Amino acid sequence: MTNIVELNGVGLEYPIYSIKAQSLRNAVVNMAVGGKLLKNGQDLIFIKALDNINFTLQEGDRLGILGHNGAGKTTLLKVLAGVYEPTRGRISVNGRISSMIDIHLGVDPNITGTENIINMARRRGFTTRQIQARIPEIVEFSELGSFIDLPFKTYSAGMCARLVFAVATCFEPDILLLDEWVGAGDAGFFEKAEAKMNDILSKSRVMILATHSRDLVQRVCNKVLVLNSSNQIYFGDCSGWDFANQRIIENV
């Protein structure tokens, strides 16, 4: 079976330039073993966000990424989306990606909702004709009404999330990347969003969801990747991971 997503030894470090604060420099020295902060001998400090990540996903896979705050979940989604180049390793993604990683990524606050729909859809590789045909559906789903013609900066956080969700799920991507999308919108929208998710989940070839919710992963995913301080501690079927005790189940 063809691999839709394949990562081999992927690592990523964020460079932090010219750290002058003595307290942080001391902390770096103190964390020399096993810490995530690295130093290059000058004033350049790196934060190791991902280290040696390896997995493959095939047609129909739904991957949940779990891990504590700062484990590297969002960074991994950004690498998959092509926002960041990995510092090490190789990544191959075969298919059209739609991501809901950072709801403000690529959104222009000074233009209207409709203009932002067009921009977001263009970045996903759709033609003007395809986009125009979908605008009424997106506006209806987002429930923004006449706000759609007002600048994006006038929207509440929930309204922003609804519009981005509506665009990201309207075009039926091959690969859907989600970062805690379930927090978006109010209770009514949540139910509608979940129904929509189930619909596009059944149509998308691969879904990757970063979340803190073990229940959600068990409910909607067949595979799980567990990160701990930038390292991968488990990748495989959900049946091989003990979600309650957070450890690998031996002899599955």
Ligand SMILES: Nc1ncnc2c1ncn2[C@@H]1O[C@H](COP(=O)(O)OP(=O)(O)OP(=O)(O)O)[C@@H](O)[C@H]1O
């Ligand atoms: N733009 C950035 N510049 C520098 N360091 C960053 C940047 N973004 C994230 N990091 C660091 O990279 C590491 C991984 O962060 P990331 O946001 O990927 O974690 P996460 O698992 O998504 O966390 P959370 O659950 O809190 O959202 C953290 O140590 C974080 O401080």
